[in-house]
Ligand code: FES
């Protein structure tokens with residue numbers, strides 16, 4: 001046993017499900033196979049940290065700490081490792097990390113993939129981890145070859161001494177006996193071989209051959225499928241159930257009632273689904289939400305615009321008082337509806353409980369919280385719960401929550417058999433944690449020469465954090481607290497949260513970008529009780545539309561060019577100003593679109609990145625047609641330009657689905673949409689040409705997964721204004737006929 | 738007992754005749770590349786070639802493919818030799834989350850089989866049944882055009898007309 005197997009690493013390895021003397025490297029944690037034992041003595045391995053494991057056989061393994069849900073961590077973070085370890089990233093074996101605090105996101109101190117932080121938060125720590133591993137290999141080589149360390153260099157997985165090449169694998173045994181050097185210097189950017197290069201995705205082959213493993217692909221002998229019938233109104237409880245018809249259906253083995261519904265367990269999914277339709281359930285409806293219908297309910301959001309009490313979110317200068325000095329005040333109200341995530345892979349989770357321990361297979365953006373919630377619903381301690389992470393068939397924030405993990409665990413526990421809980425598309429659409437609906441009222445005070453003097457905005461709507469707190473308390477409350485107590489705390493947490501504290505994501509993006517001497521941002525909570533969650537770009541998903549449409553309104557009302565008007569108010573924000581300038585230049589603003597087409601522009605900062613977009617729009621048989629989007633992003637140093645571009649394309653298309661179609665509505669608390677016919681997503685024929693440009697930068701990397709989404713709805717709406725004179729202040733965009 | 742050809746092999750499935758083909762392939766034959774996305778024929782994640790046509794299998798009872806030829810994503814490549822389309826997919830880094838991509842490749846394969854040099858609007862039409870929440874459409878289109886370009890070039894040399902190794906029932910029979 002090498003000195004490297006410290007106590008904490010031992011714990012860590014235990015969490016990985018790897019016990020005993022030696023670590024078999026290269027065992028994909030996604031596999032459902034158990035880990036074979038190995039002879040430690042003959043197989044010294046090098047594990048300088050949680051992320052990197054080298055075997056004497058030549059495997060270089062990287063335990064990917066951030067989930068891969070399409071945004072490119074699998075490639076991007078492996079590139080960081082390859083760079084500093086000096087080995088082609090394509091030769092590294094990548095494994096999804098299990099739940100362990102060693103894999104926490106430095107930005108949150110939790111193992112969360114979200115907030116567009118994966119590259120931003122990993123850029124230095126992962127490079128440092130790899131640089132230390134490389135330094136260790138160089139020390140080992142010096143010792144093994146009997147030459148001074150200074151005469152050695154590395155190249156693609158080898159230590160070089162003159163003409164002599166020693167593969168890393170041959171140094172593992174010696175390296176494993178040495179202390180890992182700390183404070184190793186990182187490469188200078190001028191020496192980068194892989195960072196900054198356009199290279200194909202490392203998961204491209206697996207995802208083009210059907211071999212990439214998602215949560216839904218987990219399978220093993222004895223695994224049964226479960227379908228859960230939840231209350232149509234979120235938060236409802238089972239009062240009574242008649243399951244006689246369901247039980248007699250083919251393939252059904254168990255019918256169990258859990259905390260939020262009744263589950264059918266069957267041999268096959270389609271059998272469970274057929275049987276689920278036969279359940280007769282008497283629901284205890286949640287009082288508040290079951291009285292809410294979107295048709296009339298929107299008025300509650302509007303009333304709150306007039307409320308006397310509000311949270312002050314941000315004040316600058318004289319705040320709202322300054323409005324009275326304005327030469328002219330422009331006011332407008334905006335609306336954005338609830339939205340579902342609609343990841344292409346519906347929620348699912350696979351659970352096996354045996355001998356007081358539990359295995360959970362799940363594609364999750366927060367494996368640590370998933371583990372905590374699994375403990376909460378099973379009574380099994382976290383130490384005995386192994387989380388096996390998989391690829392995620394889309395995340396977009398949906399998979400930061402672990403509601404489906406709690407359900408699967410509860411069903412497995414109640415039925416006593418290993419189960420894979422599969423949500424139907426209908427379940428997925430109707431039981432999401434939705435992007436909160438939001439209304440905003442702007443009052444923009446102008447000087448007599450048409451400059452913004454005061455910027456006042458009030459947002460009304462639900463707060464995401466109130467729902468996040470609920471789940472986090474369940475997942476994180478210490479084990480000695482009885483569940484009832486945790487329940488009470490989370491209820492109290494919810495109302496405490498809503499009453500006292502401001503959720504910044506409710507107002508983010510509404511006020512930061514443009515110069516104004518006086519600013520006042522207020523929030524009034526209106527929450528019908530529909531669960532809300534993080535949806536790609538979070539608060540920016542509506543504030544980008546609100547703010548950028550309002551800027552366009554003010555420019556139009558004062559007869560100023562929308563680009564020039566923005567630039568005049570971006571002196572405090574040179575990065576966004578530059579992105580905007582480049583975008584309009586690339587798009588050929590303002591003359592490029594002629595005939596029946598018009599251009600619209602929008603620019604927005606989010607997740608520390610700046611994005612400007614120009615949309616070219618026309619009407620085809622009265623329907624909105626987006627022909628082209630020019631997008632410029634400044635996200636600091638780029639690790640893989642192709643992935644940045646792909647994320648801009650992705651964010652724009654995601655935002656266009658919302659801009660053109662996206663709307664979740666409620667009738668007496670129940671979500672009315674169910675599948676892709678009534679919650680449509682953009683399809684190929686509706687997709688514009690997308691032209692992405694990246695600003696060259698030596699600044700540290702910032703987010704790309706989300707910042708492409710916020711500006712697009714406004715860019716399209718602004719183009720529609722230019723085209724039709726109609727100012728559309730509600731999403732989805734609908735022209736008056 | 739229902740018999741059909743799966744990726745070139747004759748198979749027998751002792752499953753209920755109304756079981757959707759998707760679940761027969763995934764859970765009985767353990768080929769997990771074809772995905773479940775909507776269960777209503779709306780998203781294309783479950784697409785397989787049935788006698789060369791891109792078909793939504795989440796709503797197709799297995800009985801409907803008795804004695805027909807079914808090709809899944811796993812059956813496109815000839816062992817390690819990926820099809821031109823698959824290679825183009827990788828070269829263009831088409832997949833993001835990847836969940837829809839098996840279905841996308843099946844539909845693209847069916848398209849190039851019947852139309853080796855599709856126009857943009859041919860591609861739009863052929864691919865409109867396949868949703869991608871990650872928004873990989875621009876890259877899918879580009880990859881199809883590249884693959885088609887290579888195929889068209891290749892097919893000018895007579896012997897190489899099958900440069901895109903797409904589904905052909907006769908070819909499948911021969912492999913079996
Ligand atoms: S799963 Fe078959 S079309 Fe969506």
Ligand code: FES
Pocket residue numbers: 070344393394832833834835836837838868869870871872873
């Ligand atoms: S790649 Fe994610 S749904 Fe298409």
